[in-house]
Amino acid sequence: MTTTTASQEAFLRAFHSEQPAVTAEAFARGRAPNGKSSYEILRDRVAGSRRVLDLGCGDGLLLEYLAASEGRQLAGVDLSPESVALARRRPALTGARLEEGRAQELPFPDDGFDACVSHMALMLMADIEQVAADVARVLAPGGVLACVLGGGAAGGEAHERFGGMLRSALDEAPAARRVPALGDRRTRTREGLDEILGTAGFGAADWETVTIDLSGSAEEVWGSLSGMYDLAPLDHATVTALRESFLAGTAESAGRDGHVACAFRIHVATARLR
Numbered sequence: 001m002t003t004t005t006a007s008q009e010a011f012l013r014a015f016h017s018e019q020p021a022v023t024a025e026a027f028a029r030g031r032a033p034n035g036k037s038s039y040e041i042l043r044d045r046v047a048g049s050r051r052v053l054d055l056g057c058g059d060g061l062l063l064e065y066l067a068a069s070e071g072r073q074l075a076g077v078d079l080s081p082e083s084v085a086l087a088r089r090r091p092a093l094t095g096a097r098l099e100e101g102r103a104q105e106l107p108f109p110d111d112g113f114d115a116c117v118s119h120m121a122l123m124l125m126a127d128i129e130q131v132a133a134d135v136a137r138v139l140a141p142g143g144v145l146a147c148v149l150g151g152g153a154a155g156g157e158a159h160e161r162f163g164g165m166l167r168s169a170l171d172e173a174p175a176a177r178r179v180p181a182l183g184d185r186r187t188r189t190r191e192g193l194d195e196i197l198g199t200a201g202f203g204a205a206d207w208e209t210v211t212i213d214l215s216g217s218a219e220e221v222w223g224s225l226s227g228m229y230d231l232a233p234l235d236h237a238t239v240t241a242l243r244e245s246f247l248a249g250t251a252e253s254a255g256r257d258g259h260v261a262c263a264f265r266i267h268v269a270t271a272r273l274r
């Protein structure tokens with residue numbers, strides 16, 4: 001493993017040891033125009049698959065959705081032992097194989113899955129060619145990889161306010177605590193993803209961009225925006241001050257009902273092994 005990969009993974013482990021369920025807390029209430037969450041959208045992409053692996057499964061929310069279909073064999077893997085421990089506590093996942101481990105060296109035998117899913121995780125992974133190769137190894141011939149990838153802010157004054165406040169706070173943060181550049185930028189575009197997956201034996205990905213509405217009360221919107229990795233370099237007092245100032249600022253600009261607009265873009269990519 002290169003030192004860059006090791007430092008990226010050390011950051012992710014440390015971040016999730018403090019906030020092991022942060023992504024589910026931030027995204028579970030988000031809704032696409034069809035009324036579904038990004039987790040439900042991904043679940044539906046592998047509706048016919050019996051043996052499913054979740055790559056970077058976090059606290060197991062997506063696996064719980066998948067477990068609602070009878071007869072499924074489920075597995076999950078994540079770098080963070082704290083996140084895996086939360087997933088193991090879900091009653092719906094008692095029969096699932098949940099492992100602490102790296103997506104680059106999956107602790108599963110060849111050809112054991114019909115589908116692999118990954119929600120907001122693939123774009124954070126270093127050494128992505130190795131991830132793609134190992135996913136291809138554990139998938140049976142014709143198996144499917146379906147993933148949700150982050151696509152950035154999609155409007156709403158709250159996002160801009162959050163970004164502006166964050167930039168000023170980060171300028172003051174010690175350089176040693178900065179968030180390392182995570183993952184491989186090619187996962188953010190269809191062409192880039194096709195290049196990575198094509199080398200591992202996948203056909204071209206089906207690629208759909210969806211806007212997820214994360215609007216809500218100022219508290220809820222703060223919960224979603226602060227659940228990304230951006231706040232990691234900041235100490236507790238700075239985060240508390242940012243939160244108070246965000247809540248006060250958005251309260252002024254929110255509608256009379258206290259509703260704060262906020263939207264986030266995701267890409268839903270599905271590729272099949274040739």
Ligand SMILES: C[S@@+](CC[C@H](N)C(=O)[O-])C[C@H]1O[C@@H](n2cnc3c(N)ncnc32)[C@H](O)[C@@H]1O
Nearest residue numbers: 023024056057058078079080102103119120121
């Ligand atoms: C943004 S969180 C998403 C968690 C979960 N999929 C969800 O959406 O609720 C990204 C997850 O990917 C995991 N992760 C990142 N790189 C990984 C790798 N190389 N191998 C396994 N897990 C990884 C992190 O530990 C983290 O739990």
